[in-house]
């Protein structure tokens with residue numbers, strides 16, 4: 554049995570055929586044309602058509618990951634700010650087109666499910682997944698099921714950790730995302746470097762602090778810049794506070810981190826572990842396994858989406 558995983562982003566559509574072990578048999582991608590619901594649907598179908606034309610075994614279902622809120626039971630993408638749709642019945646539309654059943658999920662929830670089904674969490678029944686990139690998304694798996702609450706549970710990025718702090722895209726001041734996602738890291742880095750500029754940061758930004766990104770913050774810290782080492786350390790502390798909250802609320806077997814900001818050679822994950830231990834009343838006996846990196850690759854969005862149908866929730 555194989556499934557199609559469709560990973561929808563703000564500017565592109567990626568899709569793949571995935572087998573029951575989570576291995577990718579074929580992939581394709583294309584631009585997301587956002588002029589109307591019709592052009593968006595055609596953008597998706599163009600990629601899926603090319604994928605099916607590659608001549609693999611016919612998939613038996615379609616999993617769809619979208620950057621927004623969904624109504625899983627009705628198969629509807631309720632709202633996706635980056636894509637601009639409201640109440641799009643995507644599962645029915647794709648079923649009409651391809652005659653295949655489908656499941657839709659928020660992309661962070663699909664990422665969590667992919668890690669649970671095929672990734673670093675596959676030996677666990679209770680896990681928390683946190684993806685740190687342009688934003689911070691989350692997914693909670695409890696006894697082999699995604700926790701949804703009355704709707705969009707698992708929005709770990711919008712836990713309020715610093716009331717009155719920086720403005721988050723959600724409209725609240727001081728969410729975890731406003732401090733520890735890529736843009737928040739860059740903003741704190743710019744503030745700190747403006748107050749205490751160093752030769753290292755001058756060199757890395759060509760003398761223009763506007764060029765500072767979360768990646769440059771990491772590079773400067775690695776190069777020995779004490780100011781940006783503090784900024785990076787604060788990122789780890791905020792994320793460790795997020796872990797501490799998740800630990801108390803859900804008692805997961807592990808907390809899995811993914812996303813572009815975590816792709817730094819393992820430095821940030823180690824700093825998060827260190828802060829987690831410092832914040833704890835008693836240190837965790839196996840923090841290396843408790844706080845882990847996702848087993849993700851460039852195709853993890855596709856695998857996560859396909860996992861929705863290849864390893865359906867009980």
Ligand SMILES: [Zn+2]
Pocket residue numbers: 710711721722723724725728730731
């Ligand atoms: Zn927020």
